[in-house]
Every structure is written in C-alpha cells, then in structure tokens.
Amino acid sequence: QKEVEQDPGPLSVPEGAIVSLNCTYSNSAFQYFMWYRQYSRKGPELLMYTYSSGNKEDGRFTAQVDKSSKYISLFIRDSQPSDSATYLCAMKKGSMDSSYKLIFGSGTRLLVRP
Amino acid sequence: GAVVSQHPSRVICKSGTSVKIECRSLDFQATTMFWYRQFPKQSLMLMATSNEGSKATYEQGVEKDKFLINHASLTLSTLTVTSAHPEDSSFYICSARDPDYEQYFGPGTRLTVT
Numbered sequence: 001q002k003e004v005e006q007d008p009g010p011l012s013v014p015e016g017a018i019v020s021l022n023c024t025y026s027n028s029a030f031q032y033f034m035w036y037r038q039y040s041r042k043g044p045e046l047l048m049y050t051y052s053s054g055n056k057e058d059g060r061f062t063a064q065v066d067k068s069s070k071y072i073s074l075f076i077r078d079s080q081p082s083d084s085a086t087y088l089c090a091m092k093k094g095s096m097d098s099s100y101k102l103i104f105g106s107g108t109r110l111l112v113r114p
Numbered sequence: 115g116a117v118v119s120q121h122p123s124r125v126i127c128k129s130g131t132s133v134k135i136e137c138r139s140l141d142f143q144a145t146t147m148f149w150y151r152q153f154p155k156q157s158l159m160l161m162a163t164s165n166e167g168s169k170a171t172y173e174q175g176v177e178k179d180k181f182l183i184n185h186a187s188l189t190l191s192t193l194t195v196t197s198a199h200p201e202d203s204s205f206y207i208c209s210a211r212d213p214d215y216e217q218y219f220g221p222g223t224r225l226t227v228t
C-alpha cells in the first residue's frame with residue numbers, strides 16, 4: 001500500500017465549476033500537507049500548505065485537512081481553463097525544519113473546459 | 115516566490131555518454147537541494163538529497179555511482195548521469211529548500227538517451 005493515494009483522473013469539469021481534489025494517507029505521523037500544481041513539462045509550483053487539521057483559504061483555493069480520517073482536499077472555486085494542470089498532494093512528517101522528506105501523491109490531472 | 119532554475123531544459127545524448135544538469139537557486143541560499151525523477155503521468159520520485167559541502171544522501175535503489183551529485187555552493191547543485199542508457203530517459207526535477215524550509219522546484223530537464 002502506498003503511503004499517499006491520489007486518484008490520477010483525469011477530472012474534466014466545465015469552466016466555473018467547483019473542483020474537489022483529494023488525497024488519502026496511511027501514516028498518522030504526517031504533520032504538514034501541501035498542494036502543488038504542475039503544468040505539462042514544467043516543475044511543480046507550491047500552491048498552499050497547511051499544518052495539522054483545519055482549513056486554509058487563499059483566493060479561489062481552499063485546502064482542508066482531516067487528520068482523523070487521514071484525508072486532505074483542495075477545493076478550487078470558479079475554475080478557469082488556466083487551472084488545467086496536474087495537482088500533486090505532498091506530506092511531511094515532523095516539524096517543518098525536520099529532515100523528513102516530502103512524500104508525493106501520484107497527481108490528479110484536471111481539465112477545465114471553456 | 116523564490117526562483118529555482120535548471121539547465122539545460124532539454125538534452126538528447128547518445129548511449130554511453132555522460133550528461134550534467136545544473137540546478138540553481140536564484141534569489142536565496144539553499145543548504146539543501148533535492149533531485150527527483152518523474153516518469154510520464156507518474157509522481158515525483160526522490161533520488162537524492164544534496165547538502166552543501168557534504169556528500170549526497172541517496173534513496174534506496176538509486177545508484178550513487180551512476181547519478182553523481184555535487185553541491186559545491188549554496189546556490190548550485192549538479193546531477194551528472196554517467197554512462198547514460200535509454201532507460202535513464204526521464205524528466206529530472208530539482209528543488210531547493212529556502213531558509214524557511216519551503217521547497218521550490220525547478221522547471222525540470224527532459225533527458226532523452228538514444
């Protein structure tokens with residue numbers, strides 16, 4: 001079993017839809033949770049990170065962590081064609097400055113249709 | 115956000131030759147850099163962690179004599195793929211950790227070995 005599971009998609013939605021992207025994980029030691037966006041043939045770009053449980057909002061993006069269920073989500077409101085990309089979740093044990101490595105999900109491909 | 119560059123962005127080489135990829139943090143000093151490999155439609159696989167002034171730490175299954183990593187300064191790490199073979203063809207991505215322990219990724223290098 002992988003430590004982090006993510007549905008590869010593709011997920012196709014019309015412009016303006018609310019998008020929900022999710023990851024589940026098995027290791028309760030994960031403390032930091034991140035979402036990266038990766039356009040085709042480019043490196044990943046950090047969108048948001050959260051610590052422990054709760055919600056964090058940044059513009060059209062909301063990250064949600066439910067540690068009791070070992071489940072994290074990224075919501076995109078008013079989705080735009082420019083949001084079409086692969087979204088990777090990533091997690092880390094210990095404190096932010098610890099030497100633990102990031103563990104990535106496999107990524108979900110999102111396509112927002114005009 | 116912080117900027118990480120990679121050079122070259124794309125390289126084609128013949129089997130048996132060596133290829134060097136550079137990773138630079140442009141506006142911050144990075145004591146730690148990471149090298150990842152990504153196959154099509156798959157997630158990032160950490161190859162090694164590079165610490166400035168010391169030997170790199172390789173992940174299990176990664177041949178350190180084949181993938182030579184040098185982190186000679188706080189803004190530059192290099193990955194040399196020695197005696198490249200077609201199965202080494204992949205997308206190589208570096209990332210650098212800033213003083214606040216956030217990781218920023220480079221744009222990636224696509225290596226094709228013929």
